[in-house]
Amino acid sequence: MADLSIAVRHIGNVAVILPAGFINAHTVREFEEALESQVQQGRYKLLLNCKDLSYISSAGLGAIMGLIETVRENDGDILLSNLQENVFAIFDTLGFTQLYRVFAEEDQALAAVAPERKA
Amino acid sequence: MAAKVDHAQFRLVIPSQTRYLNLVTGLAKRASLVAGLDDATAAKVSIAVDEAVTNVILHAYRGEGEHSVELELRFTEQALEIHIWHTGQGIHSDQLVLPDPKEYIKHPRKGGLGLLLMSRFMDEVQFKADAVSGRNECCLIKKIS
Numbered sequence: 001m002a003d004l005s006i007a008v009r010h011i012g013n014v015a016v017i018l019p020a021g022f023i024n025a026h027t028v029r030e031f032e033e034a035l036e037s038q039v040q041q042g043r044y045k046l047l048l049n050c051k052d053l054s055y056i057s058s059a060g061l062g063a064i065m066g067l068i069e070t071v072r073e074n075d076g077d078i079l080l081s082n083l084q085e086n087v088f089a090i091f092d093t094l095g096f097t098q099l100y101r102v103f104a105e106e107d108q109a110l111a112a113v114a115p116e117r118k119a
Numbered sequence: 120m121a122a123k124v125d126h127a128q129f130r131l132v133i134p135s136q137t138r139y140l141n142l143v144t145g146l147a148k149r150a151s152l153v154a155g156l157d158d159a160t161a162a163k164v165s166i167a168v169d170e171a172v173t174n175v176i177l178h179a180y181r182g183e184g185e186h187s188v189e190l191e192l193r194f195t196e197q198a199l200e201i202h203i204w205h206t207g208q209g210i211h212s213d214q215l216v217l218p219d220p221k222e223y224i225k226h227p228r229k230g231g232l233g234l235l236l237m238s239r240f241m242d243e244v245q246f247k248a249d250a251v252s253g254r255n256e257c258c259l260i261k262k263i264s
Contacts, residue, residue: 022144024144025140
């Protein structure tokens with residue numbers, strides 16, 4: 001099994017990104033490219049659904065941090081949902097839960113970022 | 120009669136390549152469970168080890184993949200110790216300045232978070248240099264409560 005695979009879904013103008021596996025210094029470039037690709041397509045509302053993300057190191061956090069200013073300058077945001085306990089601990093320990101909006105479920109995050117969307 | 124064993128330890132040597140990170144962090148997690156730590160703590164230990172080994176590969180060895188990183192796991196009744204040795208550029212504990220998370224949130228930037236995670240998730244993080252052997256060490260200690 002690959003260390004990391006990434007699926008992307010578009011729901012309205014929101015890019016839902018689903019990383020599965022491990023984001024570390026070895027796989028971070030793939031993760032970075034997935035995020036940057038959405039921004040290059042003009043999608044600035046990014047939702048990271050982390051339900052299948054087992055692990056993220058500071059390399060992955062740096063990739064998210066590297067894009068936050070760009071997306072917010074374009075009326076976008078990066079949201080997080082479905083964090084596993086150990087992944088939440090990493091975000092929370094570093095204060096990222098104050099920087100990013102975190103939701104228990106993807107639907108809740110979508111409702112917050114695209115309230116005009118009909119279920 | 121066999122001699123009494125007070126502690127157990129073993130070593131693993133990996134090439135200085137990030138492709139082996141997953142192997143090392145998996146080992147650190149399993150070792151933590153063997154040492155008696157719970158699942159959540161084991162996950163934190165594995166992150167700290169990831170950060171320490173990543174620092175060695177990317178910074179001490181500047182991403183050069185032909186070097187070695189040596190890890191030793193020591194199990195005692197009081198703690199799990201993970202010693203990481205390398206011959207690249209060393210750092211010393213008294214030179215370290217950990218980022219302030221509150222400042223980090225005000226002024227986000229890439230990088231600088233690995234050491235913070237290591238210090239938050241472990242009970243002790245020590246950096247040592249051996250002038251005789253030329254080896255540098257990062258020692259991570261997690262106490263077993």
